Amino acid sequence: PMDREGGVIFVGTRGILMHETYGDNPLLFPSELHEWAATVAPTYPRIEESHVMNWALACKGEATATTPFDYAAQLTEVMLLGIVALRTGQGQKIQYDGENMRITNIEEANQYLTREYRPGWSM
Structure with missing residues (x-):
């Protein structure tokens, strides 16, 4: 089974x-x-x-990724923007400026794009 x-x-x-x-x-x-x-x-x-x-x-630069980051990063960015849209509220469309990595039409949505990492948890 x-x-x-x-x-x-x-x-x-x-x-x-x-x-x-x-x-x-x-x-x-x-x-x-x-x-x-x-x-x-x-x-x-x-x-x-x-x-x-x-x-x-x-x-860490110690291996070659089996899925190249230049492909995976764009795919992941689109998927995560869907989560940002859900968190922002139903019925609201977000407008994303990819070059500057900002939501341009709903300022409070930008809080979901970054986070502050605790000491020792960043690369």
């Missing part, structure tokens, strides 16, 4: 790919696709450590 904590189902024109959280235990249907799938070369480099450790080491 699949892990009930989470997972993903991709439905394509030739089959279905399912996996548990973090890509564990992938399943491919129909089984006729198994032989073909074995011939597909890995697209991204594999790492020995966990993705969390890879991220931490890359932040």
Whole structure:
């Protein structure tokens, strides 16, 4: 049985790919696709450590991130802006100046963009 904590189902024109959280235990249907799938070369480099450790080491300059920061940063910024919009209030659109990293139309929303870190918790 699949892990009930989470997972993903991709439905394509030739089959279905399912996996548990973090890509564990992938399943491919129909089984006729198994032989073909074995011939597909890995697209991204594999790492020995966990993705969390890879991220931490890359932040410290000790490894190459498996997801480049120039891509991941923009994706994360958009996602976090959705959270800022929710915290600001339903029915309000936020206008974001990405270059200056500021909400331009709702000043109080800017409080959600930064935080002060306790001593010893910054990099």
